[in-house]
Amino acid sequence: MLILVVEDEPICALSTVAELEQAGHETLGPAATLEEGLELARNGHPTLALIDIDLMHAGDGVELAKRLRELHIAAVFVSAQHPAAFQNQDLALGFIGKPYNPSDLPPSIEVISAILEGKTPPEASLPGALHLFH
Structure with missing residues (x-):
């Protein structure tokens, strides 16, 4: 899967x-700003x-998620801004709360990939860091 990483x-x-490339994914970025x-x-x-929601301490990640949705690109928030993530859950498939164990990232992407393919992942397989918004 080709994954855009937006983290400042x-x-x-x-x-x-x-972590993503080691798990076999291609990446774009990292990008540090909305632009x-x-x-x-x-x-x-x-x-x-x-x-990340709080890009350059401006909260631009929420706006970026809005714009990516218009481009039909799925988003997952990866942030320590838990309240902002849950307030904007209509813009993302889920949320990975910081700090998280880097080894939780590949299984989280597998779950998200299954969702994008229209499959329902079993609840027992959800990594602890991943919270789904559906």
Whole structure:
């Protein structure tokens, strides 16, 4: 799966990209701003975007999720901003709360991938860091 990573913390962004690529996914980014995320999405056409809500401490991740939805790109919030994620759950498939164990990322993507394919993942298989919004 081609996954856009939008994260403004460099170490977290590189760790996310490394985990995803090690699990066999292709990545776009990381992008650190709303504008960079939109440009990568428009040019790269990812299947999924992992979005930090509080980009550059401006909360632009919510706006990015809105714009990506218009481009038919699914989003998952990856953020420590738990209240903002739940208040905007209509914009994303789910939420991975920071801090999370990096090893939870690949199984979380497997669950999201199943949802995008129209399958229902068994509740028992949900990684602890992943909260679905449906």
